Amino acid sequence: VAASFDAKSSYVNKLKKWNDLYGEGGSRKKEEQLNVIRRRLGSWGNKYVSLGGRIVLINAVLNAIPIFYLSFMKMPVKVRREVVKIQRKFLWGGLSNRIKTCWVKWEDICRPKNEAGLGLRDLRLVNISLLAKWRWKLLSHDQEVWKSIVTAKYGWDIIGKRELGNLDVPRTASLWWRDLCLLDAENGWFRLAVGKKVGCGHSTSFWNEVWTGGQSLRQRFP
Known part of the structure; x- marks a missing residue:
């Protein structure tokens, strides 16, 4: 403790x-x-x-x-x-x-x-790369203290998400979290550069994940 x-x-x-x-x-x-x-x-x-x-x-x-x-x-x-x-x-x-x-x-x-x-x-680029490292860590399965702080404030659904955006930034969000979510807001480079390996499926959404073609099923079939 x-x-x-x-x-x-x-x-x-x-x-x-x-x-x-x-x-x-x-x-x-x-x-x-x-x-x-x-x-x-x-x-x-x-x-x-x-x-x-x-x-x-x-x-x-x-x-x-x-x-x-x-x-x-x-x-x-x-x-x-x-x-x-x-x-x-x-x-x-x-x-x-x-x-x-x-x-x-x-x-x-x-x-x-x-x-x-x-x-x-x-x-x-150094600045962006260091910020992207936090996004990468959110995709990993290690149990770190900072993750418990972030999930307690912003919800468990952020874990394992390749794409974060305005919808993940509440009005009370810190500057750090805002910068993290909007890191690739212009062209989605982080999402496109990261692949996801499906495990138990708890953090995977069949409808919202990008499986092929660069778009999720939800985007392709609105």
């Missing part, structure tokens, strides 16, 4: 820390976090760091952003753009205050090396 209580308390505390950092009234703390990234890059200077060295540093400096927070909620677009701005400026001009020309689109730079990119990690 004590272990369960500690785990739940830790869960709540970490959500509170995220809200303090990226929620309303968190402008000062957001700026502090951005300054941490600037200092991490600035500690090396740029006079003797090659382009390849700067690429390594940019990837490493993502550790200045608490990965746990990125796995809990979607980073605000404004904050992400500021981080990318810092990274782009350092890549092309180091720590110089002069405006430097960005010769290649950031999207191309973030492509894997085998696709003619530089292999920089895309912060948006």
Whole structure:
């Protein structure tokens, strides 16, 4: 019981820390976090760091952003753009205050090396991937404390569902749960990428599951 209580308390505390950092009234703390990234890059200077060295540093400096927070909620677009701005400026001009020309689109730079990119990690994709891991865990059969918290609030029917959407987001839903449910709202990439292996059938709906053709029977025969 004590272990369960500690785990739940830790869960709540970490959500509170995220809200303090990226929620309303968190402008000062957001700026502090951005300054941490600037200092991490600035500690090396740029006079003797090659382009390849700067690429390594940019990837490493993502550790200045608490990965746990990125796995809990979607980073605000404004904050992400500021981080990318810092990274782009350092890549092309180091720590110089002069405006430097960005010769290649950031999207191309973030492509894997085998696709003619530089292999920089895309912060948006890192964020989405970490959030998707929670969706994946909801499909697994392990018994974790956080699942009991989520199911107690949102119902047992969320377990085993490949597709979550607006109907699964009540008015009292947390920001974390809202971001999780709407993660692939635009194109349903998570649902399409995940296959389901039927076991006892308790979490499987014959009418609502997608068996073939990319649509459920309910969608094909309304």
